[in-house]
Amino acid sequence: MHAGRSYSFTEFLLWTRRPLYALILLDVTLVALYQLGGLHWLAVPWNVIFMLGTSVALIAGFKNTQTYNRLWEAQQVWASITAASRAWGTMCRDHVGHPGQTRRLVYRHLGWLTALRYQMRESRPWETQQQLPNVEYRKHYQVPEKVRTLDVELIKYVSPEERSRILGVSSKATEVLSLQGEALRALLDDGLLPPASFAELQRALRDLHEQQARSERLKNYPYPRQYAVINVIFVRILCLLLPLGMIDLLAPMNDTVGGAMAGHMLWLAIPLSVLVSWMYAALDQVGESSANPFEGGANDIPISQLCGTIERDLRQLLDERDVPEQQEPASPIVL
Numbered sequence: 001m002h003a004g005r006s007y008s009f010t011e012f013l014l015w016t017r018r019p020l021y022a023l024i025l026l027d028v029t030l031v032a033l034y035q036l037g038g039l040h041w042l043a044v045p046w047n048v049i050f051m052l053g054t055s056v057a058l059i060a061g062f063k064n065t066q067t068y069n070r071l072w073e074a075q076q077v078w079a080s081i082t083a084a085s086r087a088w089g090t091m092c093r094d095h096v097g098h099p100g101q102t103r104r105l106v107y108r109h110l111g112w113l114t115a116l117r118y119q120m121r122e123s124r125p126w127e128t129q130q131q132l133p134n135v136e137y138r139k140h141y142q143v144p145e146k147v148r149t150l151d152v153e154l155i156k157y158v159s160p161e162e163r164s165r166i167l168g169v170s171s172k173a174t175e176v177l178s179l180q181g182e183a184l185r186a187l188l189d190d191g192l193l194p195p196a197s198f199a200e201l202q203r204a205l206r207d208l209h210e211q212q213a214r215s216e217r218l219k220n221y222p223y224p225r226q227y228a229v230i231n232v233i234f235v236r237i238l239c240l241l242l243p244l245g246m247i248d249l250l251a252p253m254n255d256t257v258g259g260a261m262a263g264h265m266l267w268l269a270i271p272l273s274v275l276v277s278w279m280y281a282a283l284d285q286v287g288e289s290s291a292n293p294f295e296g297g298a299n300d301i302p303i304s305q306l307c308g309t310i311e312r313d314l315r316q317l318l319d320e321r322d323v324p325e326q327q328e329p330a331s332p333i334v335l
Contacts (some may be wrong), residue, residue: 001302004332012282015133019281020274027243027270027277034247035266042244049238049245053276056234060283063231067223067291074293074301077214081116082306084211085109088204089314095197101187105180106314111157112176113307114150115166116212119173119219120294120303121145126222127295128288134297141333143296144304173212180205215294223291235284243273302334 013020033039092105121143128134150172154163162179169175184201187193193201222228246269253265293301308326315323 001300001334002298002332003302003334015137016278016282016285018133019285020278023239023274023277023281024270026240027273030243031247031266031269034244043248043251044241044244046245046249049241052234052238052241056238056280059231059234060280060287063223063227064283064287064290066227067287070218070223071290071293071299071301074215074218077211077218078301078303078306081113081208081211081215082310084204084207085113085310086313086317088201088208089317091197091201091204093317095193095201096187097192098187101183101192103318105183106318107157108162108176108180108183110307110311110314111154111162111166112173112180112208113310114153114157115172115176116215117303117307118145118150118153119171120215121296122219124219124222124292124295126225127292129295129297133285134289137298138296141298141331141335143335146296174209177205177209177212219292219294228288228291231284231287235280238280239277242277243269246273296335298333300335304335 030042034042088109089106092102096102096105123129129138151163151167154166158166158176158179165179166172166175181202184193184198184205188195188198247266250265250269289297290299293299294303312323312326
């Protein structure tokens with residue numbers, strides 16, 4: 001997530017420069033074929049381009065609305081996880097009759113957050129982080145889950161035996177919640193947890209399961225591919241035909257405009273069509289980069305920072321005195 005004022009125009013232009021290069025080459029070629037090669041049959045009626053542009057604008061707007069909704073839902077899910085985590089820490093402190101057991105429950109919850117955020121950073125075939133513009137932009141920030149491994153992080157929160165059990169299954173976050181359930185049952189059997197408190201903590205555990213499932217749904221189910229591909233196809237068709245429509249629009253002006261532009265108005269089709277086509281292509285690129293809110297991109301939900309904030313809150317709840325202060329991020333991109 002960009003936590004600064006905004007992306008600069010230069011950053012955005014560099015990020016989208018490859019489609020821009022292709023558009024410039026395409027438009028120069030088509031206009032030159034018409035003007036210098038005499039291929040006047042290339043011109044397309046402007047009314048056709050107008051109708052196509054309207055349709056593409058509607059489809060592009062639909063895609064960007066839906067991808068933004070995915071991003072917004074992910075933010076809501078992790079806001080709920082933050083609230084549920086604080087509630088879990090408070091209930092463990094107030095209901096469990098043994099400080100050592102309270103600490104184990106809280107730290108195991110931190111292990112769940114760690115396992116979940118690593119699970120959210122796993123790669124999926126439809127994600128965009130392997131595309132060259134996004135690879136280049138990663139020089140501006142680091143993804144914490146790509147720097148340190150899960151097994152190193154888990155040892156801070158769970159015992160070696162529990163870590164081995166967690167790492168040995170595919171759904172590691174679910175295994176941590178299973179361990180929490182077993183621990184609550186053991187506390188109930190040992191008389192350290194009243195039945196009413198056990199029921200309350202079980203309800204909190206069920207809520208964590210539900211929040212994990214919501215986060216996993218956003219991670220494991222992409223923006224529908226049929227809508228994604230049709231948007232790309234229509235944008236490319238528009239970018240191909242737009243300069244030909246500009247030719248049809250500007251050709252009559254060759255005989256009516258005087259001065260230096262007399263007879264050369266067609267060349268204006270190049271900058272005008274490049275500008276409009278770039279706007280559509282950039283809009284599609286922005287929508288695609290926002291569709292996967294946990295992939296490690298610059299527009300992701302900052303789950304690593306949220307987990308760090310939750311850890312500080314819960315450790316202070318346990319009256320720990322060696323809790324490090326939150327450090328200012330070195331980059332405007334916060335993950």
